[in-house]
Amino acid sequence: MAADTQLDSWEVFMQSRPGANFTHQGSIHASDKKMALQNARDTYSRRSEGTSIWVVPTNEIAASSPDEADMFFDPANDKIYRMPTFYTMPEGAKNI
Amino acid sequence: METAQSTLPKEEMLLAKFEEKTAAGEAIEPRDWMPEAYRKHLIRQMSQHAHSEVIGMQPEGNWVTRAPSLRARQILLAKIQDEGGHGLYLYSAAETLGITRDEMIQQLHSGKAKYSNIFNYPSLTWADIGAIGWLVDGAAIVNQVSLQRTSYAPYSRAMVRICKEESFHQRQGYEIMATMMKGTAEQREMAQDAMNRWWWPSLMMFGPHDTDSPHSADAFRWKIKRHTNDELRQKFIDKTVQQAELIGLTVPDKDLRWNEAKQGYDYGKIDWEEFNRVINGHGPCNKQRLSHHIRVHNEGAWVREAAEAYKQKQKNN
Numbered sequence: 001m002a003a004d005t006q007l008d009s010w011e012v013f014m015q016s017r018p019g020a021n022f023t024h025q026g027s028i029h030a031s032d033k034k035m036a037l038q039n040a041r042d043t044y045s046r047r048s049e050g051t052s053i054w055v056v057p058t059n060e061i062a063a064s065s066p067d068e069a070d071m072f073f074d075p076a077n078d079k080i081y082r083m084p085t086f087y088t089m090p091e092g093a094k095n096i
Numbered sequence: 097m098e099t100a101q102s103t104l105p106k107e108e109m110l111l112a113k114f115e116e117k118t119a120a121g122e123a124i125e126p127r128d129w130m131p132e133a134y135r136k137h138l139i140r141q142m143s144q145h146a147h148s149e150v151i152g153m154q155p156e157g158n159w160v161t162r163a164p165s166l167r168a169r170q171i172l173l174a175k176i177q178d179e180g181g182h183g184l185y186l187y188s189a190a191e192t193l194g195i196t197r198d199e200m201i202q203q204l205h206s207g208k209a210k211y212s213n214i215f216n217y218p219s220l221t222w223a224d225i226g227a228i229g230w231l232v233d234g235a236a237i238v239n240q241v242s243l244q245r246t247s248y249a250p251y252s253r254a255m256v257r258i259c260k261e262e263s264f265h266q267r268q269g270y271e272i273m274a275t276m277m278k279g280t281a282e283q284r285e286m287a288q289d290a291m292n293r294w295w296w297p298s299l300m301m302f303g304p305h306d307t308d309s310p311h312s313a314d315a316f317r318w319k320i321k322r323h324t325n326d327e328l329r330q331k332f333i334d335k336t337v338q339q340a341e342l343i344g345l346t347v348p349d350k351d352l353r354w355n356e357a358k359q360g361y362d363y364g365k366i367d368w369e370e371f372n373r374v375i376n377g378h379g380p381c382n383k384q385r386l387s388h389h390i391r392v393h394n395e396g397a398w399v400r401e402a403a404e405a406y407k408q409k410q411k412n413n
Binding site: 032 | 253410
């Protein structure tokens, strides 16, 4: 018999209330989507922590590497015009 | 141009960078470089922690069918379900270090991985369910609150979630003890008996004294641990004694005394020989706990096989 695979790994994302972002909770094991949703509910929402759940196969997630962090998340200090504070507003302008 | 640092071997540079991060209190994520010893220490600690949650369901499961009321039974079932959930959070977090769930279970079954020694004691009466929730979960909470700030981020996140849920466990246990202490003489005796049996093993849960703790140097430098075994044990004693006194329970330690100077209790000698005897397999329930886990795991194999077969069938359709 092959090794006991303990089924596939899935990442769980949950929305805590309608309109909120989906936030990563952790992972669970399941063999298909339906079981993954049920296991995610049982594992990460026993106290009405969620109103909606996403499950994604762990091996389908592409993640940036910590080594690339500098390149990926360059603070773009040379592009400060992306910040609202860059702009000079006329004296006395309101609600802007 | 070559700087002095870049002439160091790569491994040393990575280690220096890693230690700089942990020293600054920064979190380590699964894809960050980490020393092998850090990875190994965490796998050992986290898998042991996960196994403890799962094995810990057994002494409580023993009382589900005999809980004294429907309310008590519902609460106990919810608590046991939480313990299973906590095991799952921790297994998932440990898997991010590159060990599989199957390997962890194999290590539990072979005896390579341990679980908390406390679960090798039996739950003889209903008062034991009270004592487990109040003392065992109480001790676990003190440890887990400290681990919320552990340097490995998935472990820390699991701890935050677990701590949120554990306070119900401790309160339900204390409620059982308080209720029994307001009951008949026989019920009070039962509660005191449970206190007598669980107090010392609960103190042992924090592990050996700091002077005899084999795994701590790296664990502190890398901020896996932030408080010593003795610090945490002291914290647990200091908060628990008042709770015992309030409901009329006696702490079974004739040397227990308030020490004004250290603002904490002095306590008697812990019987480490008993601890070693139990952890090395000679406790009252070691064999039973492990053989139950192995049996249930093997008997559940067909469920996992059926789930895999169903997945294949869906794919082929």
